[in-house]
Amino acid sequence: MERESIEYDVVIVGGGPSGLASACKLKQLNPNLSVCLLEKGSEIGSHILSGAVFEPKTLFDLFPDDAKDCPTLKTPVAKDDLFWLTGENKSIKVPSWLMPKSLHNKGNYIISLGELCQWISEKAMELGVDIFPGFPAQSYLKDESGRVIGISTGDMGIDKEGNQKGTYTPGMDILAKQTIFAEGARGHLGKQLIREFNLDEGKTPQHFAIGFKEVWEVDNDNHSPGDVVHTMGWPLNKGTTGGGFLYHFDNKRVAVGLIVDLNYTNPSHSPFQEFQQFKKHPKIKQFLDSGKRVSYGARAITKGGINSLVKMDFNGGMIIGCDAGTLNPSKIKGSHCALQSGILAAEYIHKILNEEICDFDDLFKGSSLYQELYKSRNFSAAMHKFGFYVGAAYNFIESNIFRNALPFTIKDEQRDCDSLNLNNPLYAKEYPAPDNVLSFDITSSLFLSGTNHEEDQPVHLKLTDPSIPLTRNKELFDEPAQRYCPAGVYEIIDKEGEDYFQINAQNCLHCKTCDIKDPSQNINWTPPEGGGGPNYIGM
Amino acid sequence: MKIIIPVKRVLDPYTQARVNNQTQQVDLTNAKMAMNPFCEIAVEEALTLKESGSASETIAVSIGTDKTVDTLRTALAMGVDRAIFVKTDSELDLQPLHVAKILANIIKREEAQLVIMGKQAVDNDNNQTGQMLSGLIDYSLGTFISKFDLSADASSVEVCREIDSGIETRKLNLPAIVTVDLRLNEPRYASLPNIMKARSKPLETIELSSLEIDTAPRIKVVSVEESGTKDRASKQISSAEELFNELNQMGVL
Ligand SMILES: Cc1cc2nc3c(=O)[nH]c(=O)nc-3n(C[C@H](O)[C@H](O)[C@H](O)COP(=O)(O)OP(=O)(O)OC[C@H]3O[C@@H](n4cnc5c(N)ncnc54)[C@H](O)[C@@H]3O)c2cc1C
Numbered sequence: 134m135e136r137e138s139i140e141y142d143v144v145i146v147g148g149g150p151s152g153l154a155s156a157c158k159l160k161q162l163n164p165n166l167s168v169c170l171l172e173k174g175s176e177i178g179s180h181i182l183s184g185a186v187f188e189p190k191t192l193f194d195l196f197p198d199d200a201k202d203c204p205t206l207k208t209p210v211a212k213d214d215l216f217w218l219t220g221e222n223k224s225i226k227v228p229s230w231l232m233p234k235s236l237h238n239k240g241n242y243i244i245s246l247g248e249l250c251q252w253i254s255e256k257a258m259e260l261g262v263d264i265f266p267g268f269p270a271q272s273y274l275k276d277e278s279g280r281v282i283g284i285s286t287g288d289m290g291i292d293k294e295g296n297q298k299g300t301y302t303p304g305m306d307i308l309a310k311q312t313i314f315a316e317g318a319r320g321h322l323g324k325q326l327i328r329e330f331n332l333d334e335g336k337t338p339q340h341f342a343i344g345f346k347e348v349w350e351v352d353n354d355n356h357s358p359g360d361v362v363h364t365m366g367w368p369l370n371k372g373t374t375g376g377g378f379l380y381h382f383d384n385k386r387v388a389v390g391l392i393v394d395l396n397y398t399n400p401s402h403s404p405f406q407e408f409q410q411f412k413k414h415p416k417i418k419q420f421l422d423s424g425k426r427v428s429y430g431a432r433a434i435t436k437g438g439i440n441s442l443v444k445m446d447f448n449g450g451m452i453i454g455c456d457a458g459t460l461n462p463s464k465i466k467g468s469h470c471a472l473q474s475g476i477l478a479a480e481y482i483h484k485i486l487n488e489e490i491c492d493f494d495d496l497f498k499g500s501s502l503y504q505e506l507y508k509s510r511n512f513s514a515a516m517h518k519f520g521f522y523v524g525a526a527y528n529f530i531e532s533n534i535f536r537n538a539l540p541f542t543i544k545d546e547q548r549d550c551d552s553l554n555l556n557n558p559l560y561a562k563e564y565p566a567p568d569n570v571l572s573f574d575i576t577s578s579l580f581l582s583g584t585n586h587e588e589d590q591p592v593h594l595k596l597t598d599p600s601i602p603l604t605r606n607k608e609l610f611d612e613p614a615q616r617y618c619p620a621g622v623y624e625i626i627d628k629e630g631e632d633y634f635q636i637n638a639q640n641c642l643h644c645k646t647c648d649i650k651d652p653s654q655n656i657n658w659t660p661p662e663g664g665g666g667p668n669y670i671g672m
Numbered sequence: 673m674k675i676i677i678p679v680k681r682v683l684d685p686y687t688q689a690r691v692n693n694q695t696q697q698v699d700l701t702n703a704k705m706a707m708n709p710f711c712e713i714a715v716e717e718a719l720t721l722k723e724s725g726s727a728s729e730t731i732a733v734s735i736g737t738d739k740t741v742d743t744l745r746t747a748l749a750m751g752v753d754r755a756i757f758v759k760t761d762s763e764l765d766l767q768p769l770h771v772a773k774i775l776a777n778i779i780k781r782e783e784a785q786l787v788i789m790g791k792q793a794v795d796n797d798n799n800q801t802g803q804m805l806s807g808l809i810d811y812s813l814g815t816f817i818s819k820f821d822l823s824a825d826a827s828s829v830e831v832c833r834e835i836d837s838g839i840e841t842r843k844l845n846l847p848a849i850v851t852v853d854l855r856l857n858e859p860r861y862a863s864l865p866n867i868m869k870a871r872s873k874p875l876e877t878i879e880l881s882s883l884e885i886d887t888a889p890r891i892k893v894v895s896v897e898e899s900g901t902k903d904r905a906s907k908q909i910s911s912a913e914e915l916f917n918e919l920n921q922m923g924v925l
């Protein structure tokens with residue numbers, strides 16, 4: 134069987150807010166352009182996981198007539214609380230005037246980003262975009278001059294050993310005048326492009342967090358659609374920053390989550406377990422009582438802000454959204470930034486396809502996205518560098534007193550994979566067993582993510598050196614992959630009296646944490662056979 | 673010889689079915705849907721027959737709301753020649769007898785000699801439609817087939833049926849209906865180029881109301897409950913011996 138190829142004017146990799154926005158904007162600017170969008174999830178939205186408190190302005194910019202009818206914008210934020218959890222049962226309410234300005238949510242909506250993406254994808258199809266879910270872009274194609282000229286999708290029907298099965302179906306080349314990469318946090322093609330085109334030259338290393346989320350259906354008097362709760366502090370302690378959230382939205386649903394910065398230092402730390410503990414705090418528990426957990430998932434967040442934002446244009450294409458790092462870390466909101474970056478990319482590409490002279494940097498610097506990101510430039514770095522208390526105080530002073538106008542920039546040069554201390558039994562962490570009411574184990578959680586991969590296929594988590602997990606990583610850090618992976622993919626098991634490093638690839642949630650946090654940078658996330666991965670609904 | 677392949681859009685078998693307490697139905701809002709796996713096997717078998725030159729045309733039929741077209745497009749992308757979409761206005765509770773009557777109508781209209789369909793749909797697991805259909809149109813019937821051999825003159829087909837006592841071999845005279853089991857074949861993927869091409873293949877829409885079929889429910893649903901999730905911790909077992917030991921330990925033997 135031969136590989137086939139097809140040409141489009143523009144091909145977009147990834148059906149999150151950034152990719153979908155650029156697809157729509159391109160067709161709005163020029164209906165004659167042929168635009169194709171590939172999504173690795175089996176449906177648009179099935180790999181999307183977000184909080185989410187959503188700033189709707191950009192959606193109205195993109196669809197001035199239709200956005201008001203978007204069924205996802207149902208629950209305006211009604212109440213906005215921030216608690217500092219000082220211990221297992223203790224908390225202090227942070228008064229509104231003391232809250233960092235960026236955490237105020239008036240005018241925003243509580244949504245499921247997956248559902249919003251589904252709605253935007255319907256708009257995109259009405260505009261004539263060809264959308265193909267279930268097909269990951271496996272690699273990008275270049276011509277002799279080094280210009281990116283499109284992407285290839287992966288082959289299907291290959292067995293564990295790499296042989297063709299009866300169902301073998303070759304992938305396809307999709308060629309395009311411009312290729313847009315919108316893979317979200319730690320895109321696997323984005324990572325290669327950044328390296329190959331030096332897009333991060335002069336930038337601080339990108340910083341990430343892992344965000345956990347569960348949706349609960351609750352039936353109690355405490356449910357109050359529109360209420361937003363943010364927390365800082367417990368269960369995260371020294372050496373770990375992050376924060377919790379709990380949003381009441383429609384149909385008696387509550388979204389609860391914990392974001393854990395991936396520059397944590399203790400190798401025995403388990404972000405999954407921290408999240409399970411978090412739900413037991415009285416400030417959170419009261420809203421989950423007598424409720425039922427209906428979904429679970431996790432996804433990395435790109436949160437270095439403008440200091441780490443890579444150059445977004447290169448020869449033959451663009452990299453946008455969280456793939457490039459457009460999230461605003463002071464708000465931990467990236468959806469509206471992703472939409473904006475998609476629109477900017479479309480405007481730029483529309484111009485250059487018309488052979489107008491245009492510099493993307495100028496376009497970007499004149500945008501409200503740039504303004505927003507520039508103002509919050511010190512947020513994430515201050516947290517990372519000074520730790521939680523001093524960082525938070527700094528951020529409060531800068532954002533509420535100096536209104537983000539301080540004339541200097543704080544930078545954090547350490548990569549997240551380099552932050553682990555050596556394994557030390559003194560700091561070993563023990564977590565209580567799941568109570569199966571509020572806290573659960575990984576197996577039952579995974580079941581709710583709907584994750585599924587064809588079993589007889591090559592392992593999509595590739596180790597550059599297969600010996601490292603049991604040598605360097607085990608000796609120095611007790612192989613932290615056993616704890617940072619939210620899906621229990623990595624296990625050291627006993628096989629005939631010897632240690633064996635097992636990769637349960639079929640459980641993978643495509644969160645990309647292993648690719649980011651592995652202290653030896655030895656794990657490479659690659660896309661599995663099309664359609665594999667979580668099947669998130671309403672996340 | 674024309675082959676008709678009825679295909680059903682069902683809740684993706686890999687996702688968890690949830691019950692909406694208000695409607696007392698499985699909640700399909702935003703749920704991931706897919707072609708019933710047995711229907712995929714039926715499509716694969718029809719395509720193999722077409723490729724071997726034994727069939728002149730393959731036609732997929734599906735009944736449902738607008739979204740059902742996605743499932744027909746999948747069949748077209750797998751390689752079926754054309755599709756017939758019987759459109760219903762709402763999520764009508766179509767029961768096996770209704771489906772059989774609708775299919776009977778289409779099969780007569782198309783004068784199809786062979787109907788290949790799934791033995792059951794994984795949502796309701798009724799396992800009735802093929803049987804009822806054969807009664808309605810008086811075609812020979814082979815259920816649960818795991819092997820299918822068309823005679824050289826295409827007048828009959830030898831099938832193996834998976835039955836409780838083992839495998840039963842039978843000869844059916846055409847016209848015939850077969851309902852397929854899991855082991856018959858491994859369905860192909862809908863490849864990206866074929867998905868693109870499928871967009872221009874013919875898809876005819878028929879309004880259900882135009883067929884004048886009585887769709888009054890014959891079965892009453894008493895209650896719908898979610899299966900428990902508590903004891904779901906499962907374990908993969910690699911040999912019969914291990915299974916025996918496990919069961920022994922659980923004290924169930
Ligand atoms: C727990 C959590 C809470 C959050 N809370 C909020 C919030 O309250 N408010 C807010 O505004 N933001 C929030 N965010 C951030 C927000 O979700 C992201 O900024 C936003 O989703 C980024 O959009 P994107 O389009 O860049 O990428 P994504 O939304 O990640 O979408 C990328 C898409 O590309 C697909 N893809 C990736 N690689 C490939 C490939 N090779 N081929 C084909 N497809 C591919 C993926 O499957 C995915 O569908 C939160 C994030 C998390 C994890």
Ligand code: SF4
Pocket residue numbers: 594617618619620621622640641642643644645646647648658
């Ligand atoms: S294997 Fe990696 S990408 Fe997959 S769930 Fe685990 S940490 Fe995330």
